[in-house]
Amino acid sequence: MLDSTKRQKSRGKSLDSIPTDHGHNSSNLQMPQGKHYKKVFLEPVLEWSFFKGDKVEILVGDDKGKQGLVNYIVEERNWVMVEGLNCNYRTIGKKDDYPGMMIKTEAPLLVTGQVALVDPSDNKPTEVEWRFTEEGEKVRVSTRTGRIIPIPKLAEETPDYKTKATYTEQEKDTTAEEVTSITFQPTLRTFEMDIAEKMGIKEDRIPHKTYWY
C-alpha cells in the first residue's frame, strides 16, 4: 500500500472517559511521562516539629480556631492533614434520579503558617522550639509557657509495626536476648586467623612480597 497511515490529529480532548496513555509505554496514568507540573516553592523548615497524633489548632480557613489531631504528614510539601477538619466535599455518581454520594476529604494545611501546636497546659496555640533537657534528651518546648510538649505515641508507628510493644517476632527475626548477648572475646588475631583456628585450617605458607601502587 503506497498511501500509508495518515496520522489522525485529535481535535480537542480525547473522547475516552478513562485516561489512556495512547500507546506510550507508561504504566502510571496519573502522572504521565512528559507532562509538566508547576514548580512548588517550599518555605524551608530546618527542624520538623509535627508528628502523627499531635494536637494542633488551625489558624486559617473555615475551621479557624478549631483543634484536632494530625492524621497524615507530607514533609516534602510541608503538609499536615488534621482529622476531620479543613475538609472539602465532593459528590460522585450523581444521576437524574440519584442525588449521589458525598465524600469528605481533608485538605492539607501548611506547617509554616496555617497550623500551630497546642500547648497542653492552657490549650492554646504556641510556637515551638527544640531544646535539650538536663538529661540530654531533645524535646519540643513551647516558647510562650516553657512547657514540654511530648511526642505522641502514634508517631512511633512505622511500616513494620504500630507500636514497639505490639510487634510480634517473625520467623526470621533474632530475639532481643540473642541480639544483646555478648559473645565477642577480643584476641590478638585477625578475623581470618580466628576463623581458621576455630575451623582447624592450618596455613603455614608465607606469601611472596608484593608491591601496591
Place this chain on the structure above:
Amino acid sequence: MAALRTGVAGVVGLAARMGRLSVSVPSQVTRPSLHTSFVTAFSHFRLTPWYASLHTSSSHRGLMEFFDNEKNWGETEVKVGRSWRIEELRIKSNEDLHKLWFVLLKEKNMLLTMEHACEEEYQVFPNPERIDKVEESMKNLEDVVKERNRAYWLLETGEDGEHHGEIGTDSLGRRRFIRYREHTVPYWSTGRPWRSRETPSITKFSRLMREKKFLEKRRALRRIRDHVCMLLRRFPHMDLDVLQKKYPEVNVKALRHQKRSLGHHVHNIA
C-alpha cells in the same frame, strides 16, 4: 564452628580463598591476597547430594532455598524485623559474624530471586525494603570485620591492612580515586614510565571537559540563586537564617536586593 568434613574438595579451596591466615614477621608482611584458587564443589559422584556434607544448618531444601516460604507466595505484605546495627554486631564473636554473613547472603539471594520471579510473572514484589535491610546489615558486618582487622594490623605492623588508593588521573585524564593494584615487582624496576604521559588529544579533551564542568557548576549555582530569589519573593516573612542554612552556596542577604526577589507586597527592600 564445627570442623567440616574434608572429603569435599571445595573446603580446601575455600580456605585458600580466605587470604592470609597468619602474620609471622613484620618485615615479611604483605596485605591479604585476593582469591587464589577457584572453588570446585564436584569432586566425585555421590548418592547423597554433595551439599549435604557441606551443610551446618538444619534446612535441606536444596534449590528451593532460593525461594521464600511457600505461604509467603502471592502475599501483599511480608513482615520482617529491622537490619542489624553496627553496635549490635560489634559485641558478636568472629564465628557468629562468619555464620551471620552467609545467613544474610542466602537471604539476599532468596529476595533477589523472588524479585526476579515477581517481575517475570508481572506480580508485585512485597516489601522490597527487605533487600535494603539485608544490604545494610551486610555493610555493617563488613565494617565491624574491617575495624577488628585494622586494629590487629596497626598493633602488629604499624600500618592498616586496607586497600589504599590515591586521587590521580585515569587514562582519559580525569580526576579519579584510583585504587592501588598488587604487583610482584616494585615500580622502579619495570622500566616502564611511572605514569602515562599526557597526549595532545588528552589535553584537548581535558580542556573541553573542564569547560563543561565549569558551565554545569555555574548553571547549578544560578538555578539555586534563582530559586532563593523566588522563595524570597513568595515568602516575605521567612526566617533568613534558616534559608541560608538550607542553601549555603548563595548569599541570601545579598539576594534580597535583587530585582527578582521583589514581590507584590510592602515588605520589599529597595
